[in-house]
Amino acid sequence: MDCHNEECSRPQEEEDIMDIPLDDPEANRAAAKIQAGFRGHMTRKKLKPEDKAEGEERQEDRGQ
Amino acid sequence: MAPKKDPKAPAKKAEPAPAPAPAPEPAAAPAAPKIDLSAVKLEFTPDQVEDYREAFGLFDRVGDNKVAYNQIADIMRALGQNPTNKEVNKILGNPTAEDMANKRVEFEGFLPMLQTVINNPNKAGYEDYVEGLRVFDKEGNGTVMGAELRIVLSTLGEKMSETEIDSLMAGQEDENGCVNYEAFVKHIMSV
Numbered sequence: 001m002d003c004h005n006e007e008c009s010r011p012q013e014e015e016d017i018m019d020i021p022l023d024d025p026e027a028n029r030a031a032a033k034i035q036a037g038f039r040g041h042m043t044r045k046k047l048k049p050e051d052k053a054e055g056e057e058r059q060e061d062r063g064q
Numbered sequence: 065m066a067p068k069k070d071p072k073a074p075a076k077k078a079e080p081a082p083a084p085a086p087a088p089e090p091a092a093a094p095a096a097p098k099i100d101l102s103a104v105k106l107e108f109t110p111d112q113v114e115d116y117r118e119a120f121g122l123f124d125r126v127g128d129n130k131v132a133y134n135q136i137a138d139i140m141r142a143l144g145q146n147p148t149n150k151e152v153n154k155i156l157g158n159p160t161a162e163d164m165a166n167k168r169v170e171f172e173g174f175l176p177m178l179q180t181v182i183n184n185p186n187k188a189g190y191e192d193y194v195e196g197l198r199v200f201d202k203e204g205n206g207t208v209m210g211a212e213l214r215i216v217l218s219t220l221g222e223k224m225s226e227t228e229i230d231s232l233m234a235g236q237e238d239e240n241g242c243v244n245y246e247a248f249v250k251h252i253m254s255v
Contacts, residue, residue, distance in 0.1 A: 020212075020215055020216060020219055020220065021220075022219060022220065027199065027220060028220050028221050029221070030195075030196040030199060030221075031196070031216060031217070031220035031221030031222075032148050032150065032220075032221035032222045033148070033186075033188045033192060033193070033196060033221075034188075034193055034196045034197065034217075034221070035148070035217060035221050035222045035223075035224055036146045036147060036148040036149075036151075036188070036222070037146045037188055037193055037252055037253075038217070038224070038228075038232050038252060039137075039141060039146070039224075039228070040141040040144075040145060040146035040147075041146075041232075041252045041253070041255050042228065042231055042232060043138050043141035043142055044141060044142060044144070044255045045255050047142050048255070
């Protein structure tokens with residue numbers, strides 16, 4: 001797959017699926033760490049404007 | 065980043081029912097290595113404890129001064145931590161889905177859980193996030209394709225939902241659909 005040689009000017013969602021290392025434990029571990037950081041950020045961002053327990057509503061998104 | 069299995073307590077598979085004070089109900093047969101929360105030394109200042117107590121109280125929707133297992137991760141996030149769901153599950157003793165919804169823990173039980181997360185030596189910092197994203201930087205130019213990042217987030221690791229991803233990526237892609245990941249990580253870490 002060498003369609004990535006130019007700048008990112010084209011959405012290539014379907015071709016990229018081939019490049020995603022689904023079974024690579026390192027990649028998954030790295031992804032999980034990143035996702036944890038993202039989730040932390042999003043929860044804090046949500047709670048910022050008003051100090052309400054809105055975090056609870058996010059739970060359905062965290063289902064595994 | 066060497067993964068660590070047992071941050072504090074040794075794995076005691078033969079232990080019948082440790083009955084630690086914080087947990088509402090000890091599991092019958094701990095299969096995976098459990099964390100002994102009663103052995104966790106709390107290192108919080110009184111001010112911190114009060115902050116935590118306040119945050120904890122905000123999540124108590126029932127009014128019993130407890131929160132459900134499935135809220136624990138979010139409270140920790142609210143308090144500045146970034147635990148993986150796997151980490152939280154381990155701390156909670158690998159609860160079932162039913163446990164997650166029904167079991168509740170009081171504030172005193174929550175503190176050692178939080179301390180455990182804080183003590184985790186594998187916590188990710190700026191460099192870890194950037195390095196992680198750099199893996200997907202095909203041209204090595206500091207950007208990743210937003211579309212590819214979305215796919216990674218939804219198919220690898222602890223998969224994120226589309227809603228979560230949309231929320232996360234809002235305003236992050238440039239006109240070419242690319243994300244400058246160093247800027248992205250700085251943004252993430254600013255809250």
